[in-house]
Amino acid sequence: MTTTAPTPLAPPAQHPAGPSSTPSSQGTVRPLLRLLPWVRPALPALGFSALAAGLATGCALVIPLVLQQIVDGPIGQRDASGIWPLALILLALGVGEAVLFWLRRLIIARPIMRAETRMRNDLFDRLQALPVSFHDQWPAGQLLSRAVSDLATIRRFLLFGVVFLVVNVITFVAGVGILLALSWPLGLIVGALALPLVVLCFSYESRYQLLARRSQDQVGDLATTVEESVLGIRILKSFGRGRHLGARFGRQAADLRTTELGKARVVSRLWATIIVLPEVAIGAALCLGIWQVAQGTVSLGTLVAFFGVSMILRWPVESLGWLMAMANDAASAATRYFEVMDAPVPITSPEHPVPAHRPARGRLEFRDVHFAFPDASAGQELLRGVDLVVEPGETVAVVGATGSGKTALTSLVNRLYDVTSGAVSIDGVDVRAMSLDDLRELVSVAFEEPTLFSASVRENIVLGRPDADDAAVRRALQVAQAEFVDDLPWGWQTRIGEQGLSLSGGQRQRLALARAVLGGPALLVLDDPLSALDIHTESLVEQALRSVLADTTAVIVAHRASTVMLADRVALLADGRITAVGTHSELMETVPAYRSLLTSEPYAPGPDDTAPHLHTAAGTASAGGHL
Numbered sequence: 284m285t286t287t288a289p290t291p292l293a294p295p296a297q298h299p300a301g302p303s304s305t306p307s308s309q310g311t312v313r314p315l316l317r318l319l320p321w322v323r324p325a326l327p328a329l330g331f332s333a334l335a336a337g338l339a340t341g342c343a344l345v346i347p348l349v350l351q352q353i354v355d356g357p358i359g360q361r362d363a364s365g366i367w368p369l370a371l372i373l374l375a376l377g378v379g380e381a382v383l384f385w386l387r388r389l390i391i392a393r394p395i396m397r398a399e400t401r402m403r404n405d406l407f408d409r410l411q412a413l414p415v416s417f418h419d420q421w422p423a424g425q426l427l428s429r430a431v432s433d434l435a436t437i438r439r440f441l442l443f444g445v446v447f448l449v450v451n452v453i454t455f456v457a458g459v460g461i462l463l464a465l466s467w468p469l470g471l472i473v474g475a476l477a478l479p480l481v482v483l484c485f486s487y488e489s490r491y492q493l494l495a496r497r498s499q500d501q502v503g504d505l506a507t508t509v510e511e512s513v514l515g516i517r518i519l520k521s522f523g524r525g526r527h528l529g530a531r532f533g534r535q536a537a538d539l540r541t542t543e544l545g546k547a548r549v550v551s552r553l554w555a556t557i558i559v560l561p562e563v564a565i566g567a568a569l570c571l572g573i574w575q576v577a578q579g580t581v582s583l584g585t586l587v588a589f590f591g592v593s594m595i596l597r598w599p600v601e602s603l604g605w606l607m608a609m610a611n612d613a614a615s616a617a618t619r620y621f622e623v624m625d626a627p628v629p630i631t632s633p634e635h636p637v638p639a640h641r642p643a644r645g646r647l648e649f650r651d652v653h654f655a656f657p658d659a660s661a662g663q664e665l666l667r668g669v670d671l672v673v674e675p676g677e678t679v680a681v682v683g684a685t686g687s688g689k690t691a692l693t694s695l696v697n698r699l700y701d702v703t704s705g706a707v708s709i710d711g712v713d714v715r716a717m718s719l720d721d722l723r724e725l726v727s728v729a730f731e732e733p734t735l736f737s738a739s740v741r742e743n744i745v746l747g748r749p750d751a752d753d754a755a756v757r758r759a760l761q762v763a764q765a766e767f768v769d770d771l772p773w774g775w776q777t778r779i780g781e782q783g784l785s786l787s788g789g790q791r792q793r794l795a796l797a798r799a800v801l802g803g804p805a806l807l808v809l810d811d812p813l814s815a816l817d818i819h820t821e822s823l824v825e826q827a828l829r830s831v832l833a834d835t836t837a838v839i840v841a842h843r844a845s846t847v848m849l850a851d852r853v854a855l856l857a858d859g860r861i862t863a864v865g866t867h868s869e870l871m872e873t874v875p876a877y878r879s880l881l882t883s884e885p886y887a888p889g890p891d892d893t894a895p896h897l898h899t900a901a902g903t904a905s906a907g908g909h910l
């Protein structure tokens with residue numbers, strides 16, 4: 284199978300996650316509001332948490348007022364006994380504040396983490412539902428960073444940022460109200476802070492959001508490099524390219540550092556201004572307050588209370604900088620999350636699926652099939668009118684030059700991709716009209732690159748048929764000549780490493796073949812499944828496969844004559860069409876292009892080869908409908 288996944292050394296693929304696509308117009312609020320469906324169950328807890336935080340801040344705001352009573356009352360009147368009740372109130376307020384802060388955290392943690400888990404599960408489900416063409420275009424690291432770090436960023440904002448953004452604004456408004464009540468000229472000076480603060484935050488938001496987005500994309504690129512270098516460790520070591528990739532990683536890490544420093548610069552500028560503003564306002568109010576106390580227009584207790592409240596207001600103002608940063612980080616993480624969640628899922632079960640024939644006969648038909656990969660340039664069709672019928676129980680080998688589209692053709696059967704036009708049908712039912720569950724039960728596949736998961740041998744084999752019993756697994760293992768699994772340290776329960784790396788290529792192929800033939804599927808699609816086997820094992824597998832293929836419809840992509848011999852007929856794929864169909868010996872005799880593919884005989888297309896070379900043994904319009 285030819286793959287277009289980005290190679291470790293190629294420039295990053297154009298994917299929608301690029302910083303250039305930063306949707307700055309989305310702002311902060313809209314992406315965050317879209318989290319509502321997941322956050323809704325946590326809203327009561329968020330409300331209680333905000334209430335607890337608000338009450339805690341309320342306690343803190345009342346403390347200076349009690350101090351005012353102490354200063355103007357017992358202290359001013361030198362009545363020591365009057366201090367105790369007020370001191371007890373102070374103590375109660377302090378304890379209340381601490382308990383309420385603890386409660387705030389306790390209430391919110393569980394529901395927000397539940398929301399994060401649901402978002403993560405939904406992302407995983409979405410990734411499973413998205414078509415192969417989506418995964419062809421998106422680097423794995425970009426998806427990984429969305430599933431891990433972006434969701435953690437959103438969780439931190441929901442746990443902490445959102446509550447404090449609300450509570451701090453309320454605290455500021457309430458605090459300024461108290462200050463105005465204590466002394467309106469002093470209150471006005473502190474309250475006037477709000478205007479420059481709002482202007483500042485708005486002016487900084489768009490700059491910061493751009494950097495936040497860039498940094499998250501760069502984390503994704505880093506994750507991609509790590510993933511590729513770990514998966515490709517053998518190649519990198521063999522070619523001594525580890526250092527090269529290390530240099531690329533270093534450059535990406537340096538880019539990320541530059542972006543993070545840029546973020547820090549923007550925040551520190553904002554922060555510096557935000558910290559200076561209340562200091563200036565409080566300083567000015569202090570001068571005026573002292574003058575007012577000296578004039579006797581304000582009591583000393585009022586001045587103490589005023590500064591107590593002002594000090595409490597410093598935190599909501601000063602924290603605004605990083606709360607805004609947190610909100611922007613969360614908004615751009617949410618935007619990245621929704622880029623995946625909003626990606627279209629074109630390959631789905633129809634609303635009213637046509638039931639598959641039961642028992643399935645397994646007649647497979649490609650009718651005028653055209654296909655272009657979604658990311659191919661316009662008009663670049665790989666398949667340009669494929670017509671082919673595979674009768675029930677028949678095995679057809681698809682042969683063609685490398686890159687001619689054999690894998691693409693077989694991928695249309697179980698809808699890994701959909702045809703651009705034309706139709707693929709099984710027992711007369713268009714595969715797009717069936718439910719995906721039905722289709723994937725009917726069609727079983729084995730690819731040249733066998734993917735095994737980090738699970739036991741048995742779990743890997745029964746992947747598509749979890750209810751298969753041991754006898755069926757044993758039969759599948761026999762067909763695939765994969766009984767070597769009995770000799771593994773824990774037999775069928777042996778965990779095979781990530782991607783089955785602890786097994787040889789041939790062993791992995793045999794397990795993948797066992798997985799494909801398990802349970803006797805109606806239709807078997809094998810994409811050069813024996814390429815990694817030695818001649819001896821290959822002939823053993825072929826012997827065993829023959830019994831399975833005797834009554835199963837099968838399409839086998841074949842590169843070697845030995846695999847072709849498994850088939851009843853062979854179809855030659857060239858120039859996007861089936862140009863010849865017949866038995867192996869017929870094609871060897873009459874089709875030079877075919878002969879050249881399976882032997883070392885050179886082939887130069889002649890004038891006779893420009894038109895599709897259709898072997899008539901099966902008859903172009905025969906009763907069987909073969910090409």
Ligand SMILES: Nc1ncnc2c1ncn2[C@@H]1O[C@H](COP(=O)(O)OP(=O)(O)OP(=O)(O)O)[C@@H](O)[C@H]1O
Pocket residue numbers: 284285286287416419656657658659665683684685686687688689690691692
């Ligand atoms: N996801 C993709 N997006 C765009 N082009 C692709 C994609 N996958 C494969 N191709 C291109 O389509 C062509 C056919 O690929 P395909 O894998 O079907 O060929 P093949 O006949 O199976 O080749 P081989 O015999 O080498 O396995 C190749 O030129 C390949 O580069």
